[in-house]
Amino acid sequence: MAQRRSKGAERELAVVTAAAELIGEQGLASLRMADVAERAGMSVGHVTYYFPSKTELLIRAIRQSEEQFQSDVTAALARHIDPWSRLVTLVELAAAEGPRDPGWLLWFEVWASAAVDESVAEVQAQLEGWWRGQMADVISYGIERSAFRADHPERVGSVLSALTDGLSVQLALGDGTTTRDDLLDLVLSTARDLLKVAR
Amino acid sequence: MAQRRSKGAERELAVVTAAAELIGEQGLASLRMADVAERAGMSVGHVTYYFPSKTELLIRAIRQSEEQFQSDVTAALARHIDPWSRLVTLVELAAAEGPRDPGWLLWFEVWASAAVDESVAEVQAQLEGWWRGQMADVISYGIERSAFRADHPERVGSVLSALTDGLSVQLALGDGTTTRDDLLDLVLSTARDLLKVAR
Amino acid sequence: MAQRRSKGAERELAVVTAAAELIGEQGLASLRMADVAERAGMSVGHVTYYFPSKTELLIRAIRQSEEQFQSDVTAALARHIDPWSRLVTLVELAAAEGPRDPGWLLWFEVWASAAVDESVAEVQAQLEGWWRGQMADVISYGIERSAFRADHPERVGSVLSALTDGLSVQLALGDGTTTRDDLLDLVLSTARDLLKVAR
Amino acid sequence: MAQRRSKGAERELAVVTAAAELIGEQGLASLRMADVAERAGMSVGHVTYYFPSKTELLIRAIRQSEEQFQSDVTAALARHIDPWSRLVTLVELAAAEGPRDPGWLLWFEVWASAAVDESVAEVQAQLEGWWRGQMADVISYGIERSAFRADHPERVGSVLSALTDGLSVQLALGDGTTTRDDLLDLVLSTARDLLKVAR
DNA sequence: TATGAATGAGGATTCATTCAT
């Protein structure tokens, strides 16, 4: 039965989720195996039983967090047919929710680690590629339906995804200047400009 | 005499520089006081003499790195009168040099730490503000001279700085897809679009 | 039926054999219950079912290894009537095969453990006694048949067994200087001298 | 001044000595860095400051123990001119003192470790070579002075050193059968036989 | 019998920080 089979997987998931949460809350540097274990509701030794090393755990945490994001995106896009709505949806999902968005804080740690750890870099590159691919797909989709117009669609995709990232950093670090509405407004108005979308 | 007075300051600077370099090369997590001391050419004990705590050292390293950036920017901008040249110069200085750009890797660590440490967040906010202010100033300068045209200049400034940041992340993490030329090209062509700059 | 009855014993033997092999290969310090279980083809939990403690397992492994040796010796001696042939056979069976002889490496661990653990010491003493007893018996046997001549036969037995041990250590540790042929040659020529055996 | 210079060396020696003692008393398996530190009168962290790893410490302990042995031997031999006295002296120094002789228990650990760890094997081989070399030298010395007679002096050397080792094992493990007097008696009477020494 | 997930005590190692010199 599925329940049986998933018993181990459930506990493993609990560890990964706990780790992702803790990194998003306190940063990777202060992540203790003991804290992860406590939050996951099991012994320290058992966390090690699932994840031989801390790095392994980080990678799984990233993957887990990203799989969640990807399935959210996929589900959300499926609910929209209008290209502009799809674009808006994508940006809304990707953008930081607000200051100290744990998902984004996790990403900062990923960037810092990727710069130093090859295996993290690999995962990061893969996920980054997926996210930019989604943006490119939405734009192509809009162009096909004549909703968008652009000489270099893939360039516009790069710009919009990078812009969303850059503004999310500002928002997540909460300098107070940028709000989530500002972010969406800036990204989408830039998109309108670059994609020649009629208001 | 200046030499007398600066002797201590020089050694202190050596420590800060060493720290900034090491963080850019190996990441903050693996920064050891002993390594800093070695690179700075002094004993561990003496590094502690200057910087009682590791956090203190990190903050000084960020500041130092940023002061360098700021004086570089100021000097470079002074060499240009043409608004577009100033904009190009600013982007060129801010953008990542290429994969594993130590300056940007340091920056990733700052983001990750700022999310967790209030004092780092303060410094980060301050520097982020300065950088966006420079962008805004250059744009205003161009508008004053009728070289640029924009309904919401401050918004364009936000977009261009965030875009530079977002693309620099991609470049610094070296997924290979993005080159420095791509980055400059994307930022500057977006600038042309948004600022209605004639070619 | 024998098969029924021996099923458990067989599995138990597999564990003991696996342990003896692993100690001979990697040393006692790095002996893991998990490795023993894997090699014995069963789960960790089940190994514990047979051997409640690791020490228990070690003692059984020694005994097992020694019982093997004893039955080999007994069988081999039975094939010879000539006293000198018996002596040669005994030395050949006891001596190390060559560098890293697993049987001897196990023996080193036994010595080290016996020095510290009373129960291991007991087993060791018992087996050491058996081995020297065999040597003494062979010598007495030779004297009875007038093949050997010695004033203090038990002393010669001690010398020959100790000599075999001492040379086996050198051979097993593989300093390269001593070969198995050297070993046999030295022991047997000493035996000839001490037992006045004509060539 | 020598006192100044040796301050660090003294403390390092204290660690090595403590380790050698503890191994001789309790065995390598139960050697704890904490115990070593305590006996050496310093903190655990400081032991690591001198010896990065436990293996490193073991090797130094062996070396230290052996250097002591070597200088004892050298000094003792110098006090004798008569070849037979030299031989007796050598055997007396090398042979185990009695049951649980810590020096010999340390050797058992060395043998067990050498079988598994290359760096330990190296040291062991070196020291083993030295010891057999001394025996060979004493024999040659006796032959030169016509005190000993042997067709293959180097073979006799091998036999006598191996015999001393083999009997010392028995004595150190304290099966009770063998006493130190027995040991000396057996080795020396064998020597008399093999070297044709007149009583 | 048999499994293997789960535990938790135990120990090595790291490293910022202190302080006598």
Next chain:
DNA sequence: CATGAATGAATCCTCATTCAT
């Protein structure tokens, strides 16, 4: 100012042993 030996708290990881199934 400068050193570097010394400390000890902090934490990861190992692994024998237990136990529900």
